[in-house]
Amino acid sequence: DSGVTQTPKHLITATGQRVTLRCSPRSGDLSVYWYQQSLDQGLQFRIQYYNGEERAKGNILERFSAQQFPDLHSELNLSSLELGDSALYFCASSVGTGLAGGFFGELFFGEGSRLTVL
Amino acid sequence: SQQGEEDPQALSIQEGENATMNCSYKTSINNLQWYRQNSGRGLVHLILIRSNEREKHSGRLRVTLDTSKKSSSLLITASRAADTASYFCATDGSGGSNYKLTFGKGTLLTVNP
Numbered sequence: 379d380s381g382v383t384q385t386p387k388h389l390i391t392a393t394g395q396r397v398t399l400r401c402s403p404r405s406g407d408l409s410v411y412w413y414q415q416s417l418d419q420g421l422q423f424r425i426q427y428y429n430g431e432e433r434a435k436g437n438i439l440e441r442f443s444a445q446q447f448p449d450l451h452s453e454l455n456l457s458s459l460e461l462g463d464s465a466l467y468f469c470a471s472s473v474g475t476g477l478a479g480g481f482f483g484e485l486f487f488g489e490g491s492r493l494t495v496l
Numbered sequence: 497s498q499q500g501e502e503d504p505q506a507l508s509i510q511e512g513e514n515a516t517m518n519c520s521y522k523t524s525i526n527n528l529q530w531y532r533q534n535s536g537r538g539l540v541h542l543i544l545i546r547s548n549e550r551e552k553h554s555g556r557l558r559v560t561l562d563t564s565k566k567s568s569s570l571l572i573t574a575s576r577a578a579d580t581a582s583y584f585c586a587t588d589g590s591g592g593s594n595y596k597l598t599f600g601k602g603t604l605l606t607v608n609p
Contacts, residue, residue: 380538411597420601421539421584434596468538484529485586485597487538 384488401469500600519585
């Protein structure tokens with residue numbers, strides 16, 4: 379058990395809908411990362427938050443947004459869903475910030491939220 | 497685009513044999529990490545090697561890093577059926593203001609009993 383909790387584990391929805399994925403980081407970790415994993419694109423970094431602030435961004439669609447709340451849990455919102463958004467969405471947490479020049483340590487991953495868009 | 501690329505994409509061996517996976521990357525790094533993922537599960541950190549280290553061991557795992565060739569290898573000795581999983585290298589990329597850990601597409605290791 380990594381200590382990172384993701385809900386829901388599975389989600390089936392229709393195109394055009396909106397979903398929210400939730401992540402609770404490991405106790406004491408201030409950084410939260412969201413990754414999307416699909417067969418064709420592999421594991422893609424989407425966005426990082428540190429202590430409530432956005433810290434780094436990957437190729438994230440405008441239809442996707444995220445935030446980290448004062449209690450450090452994070453939510454990833456996916457809207458106007460398309461078939462191609464079907465994937466495993468992982469949240470990970472770490473102690474460090476990943477700031478340039480800093481030490482980027484181990485990430486602790488949740489078990490993922492499997493999204494199926496029909 | 498992927499920073500790290502693993503090779504081979506798939507590897508099938510017999511229990512007791514050694515498994516070697518390779519990772520190549522493109523830009524300078526501060527450290528390189530290896531992760532393991534059982535099918536459909538979350539990734540689990542295996543080992544981290546810093547850019548000023550050349551070799552690191554952890555149990556049956558041995559990782560090497562050659563920064564001049566921008567490559568790393570992961571050796572699993574005396575493999576077991578339970579080692580069956582996908583293995584990913586991840587690099588942090590020391591340049592730029594946006595810091596992230598970038599993963600390759602992984603090597604799928606199958607250890608046959």
